Amino acid sequence: MSIRRRIPRKTETDVLYRNDMTCCICRNADKGIQIHHIDGNRNNNDSSNLAVVCTTDHDKIQKAGGLTKDFSPEVVRKYKQNWESTVLKERNQRRDSSKTLVEKAFFKYETKRIVYELVSIKDNDIDGIARRLEYLYYLQILEVPTFQVLNDLDDVTPFFAYSQANKACLVVEQIAEFLSWLRVGPEHFKITKTHKDCLNLAIKIIGQIGEACAIVANLKTLKCVSRAFAKIWATLVSYNLQSHALKLSNHLKKIIETCQKAEEGTKPFDLGVEEMTKLRQGLEIMAEHNLKLKGFLKMSRAAVE
Numbered sequence: 001m002s003i004r005r006r007i008p009r010k011t012e013t014d015v016l017y018r019n020d021m022t023c024c025i026c027r028n029a030d031k032g033i034q035i036h037h038i039d040g041n042r043n044n045n046d047s048s049n050l051a052v053v054c055t056t057d058h059d060k061i062q063k064a065g066g067l068t069k070d071f072s073p074e075v076v077r078k079y080k081q082n083w084e085s086t087v088l089k090e091r092n093q094r095r096d097s098s099k100t101l102v103e104k105a106f107f108k109y110e111t112k113r114i115v116y117e118l119v120s121i122k123d124n125d126i127d128g129i130a131r132r133l134e135y136l137y138y139l140q141i142l143e144v145p146t147f148q149v150l151n152d153l154d155d156v157t158p159f160f161a162y163s164q165a166n167k168a169c170l171v172v173e174q175i176a177e178f179l180s181w182l183r184v185g186p187e188h189f190k191i192t193k194t195h196k197d198c199l200n201l202a203i204k205i206i207g208q209i210g211e212a213c214a215i216v217a218n219l220k221t222l223k224c225v226s227r228a229f230a231k232i233w234a235t236l237v238s239y240n241l242q243s244h245a246l247k248l249s250n251h252l253k254k255i256i257e258t259c260q261k262a263e264e265g266t267k268p269f270d271l272g273v274e275e276m277t278k279l280r281q282g283l284e285i286m287a288e289h290n291l292k293l294k295g296f297l298k299m300s301r302a303a304v305e
């Protein structure tokens with residue numbers, strides 16, 4: 001018998017907030033709501049699998065049960081993504097028009113302060129690191145542009161990339177999370193230059209951390225890098241961002257080369273090479289699924305050959 005895992009409180013709150021406590025299908029704010037597992041697996045509590053729906057629509061989805069096209073998982077996912085991006089857009093418009101210059105300056109300062117705290121905190125204080133990253137996450141949702149947070153993180157990355165594995169892992173995971181809402185896809189979201197700049201910066205920071213952990217032969221961090229790159233790659237493919245993909249591929253190439261050279265004179269960091277090769281194959285498959293993007297495939301192959 002399998003034990004059903006409860007949705008973690010933080011994920012639940014986050015999903016409810018992103019959906020403004022409102023059903024993503026009918027968008028009727030007066031109706032009672034539930035959280036629906038889109039893929040039908042009640043143990044998959046990843047926020048991308050959770051949709052906020054009213055009881056009426058939840059019944060409809062469950063009756064459809066995948067047999068009709070009305071509420072297939074893909075359709076529910078589209079409703080979720082579309083509604084979440086609408087909520088986000090409305091919030092951004094509201095907050096930008098009401099914020100004073102002093103407030104803006106304060107939150108700019110606050111972001112830097114937290115980033116410096118993050119650097120100075122000990123690497124075994126996982127709770128302390130996680131709390132600061134969570135604070136940055138909320139600052140980035142509510143108060144400061146994502147680019148600014150990434151920019152501040154970029155300044156300090158070299159201080160922890162080589163020697164502080166826990167911090168490096170958590171930062172890499174958080175950066176992929178900062179950009180997760182871009183995954184709503186081009187049908188629902190028009191990507192701007194600012195978003196593209198954010199993606200560039202994210203790729204740069206994650207790449208830097210990847211190269212650092214290749215030098216010190218740290219497999220744990222390399223695995224985090226690989227997961228984060230895979231998430232970002234999916235976004236690049238969906239928006240057809242080929243020059244970004246090339247940058248990512250170049251980092252990948254550099255990481256593999258570094259793994260091969262690591263501990264030169266003794267032996268190469270084979271586990272690192274293996275992990276990165278696995279990632280490269282994963283990226284190719286992802287690009288292959290989307291046939292219009294033949295360039296991606298060539299790129300990821302060319303970059304490592």
Ligand SMILES: [Zn+2]
Nearest residue numbers: 023026054057
């Ligand atoms: Zn509804």
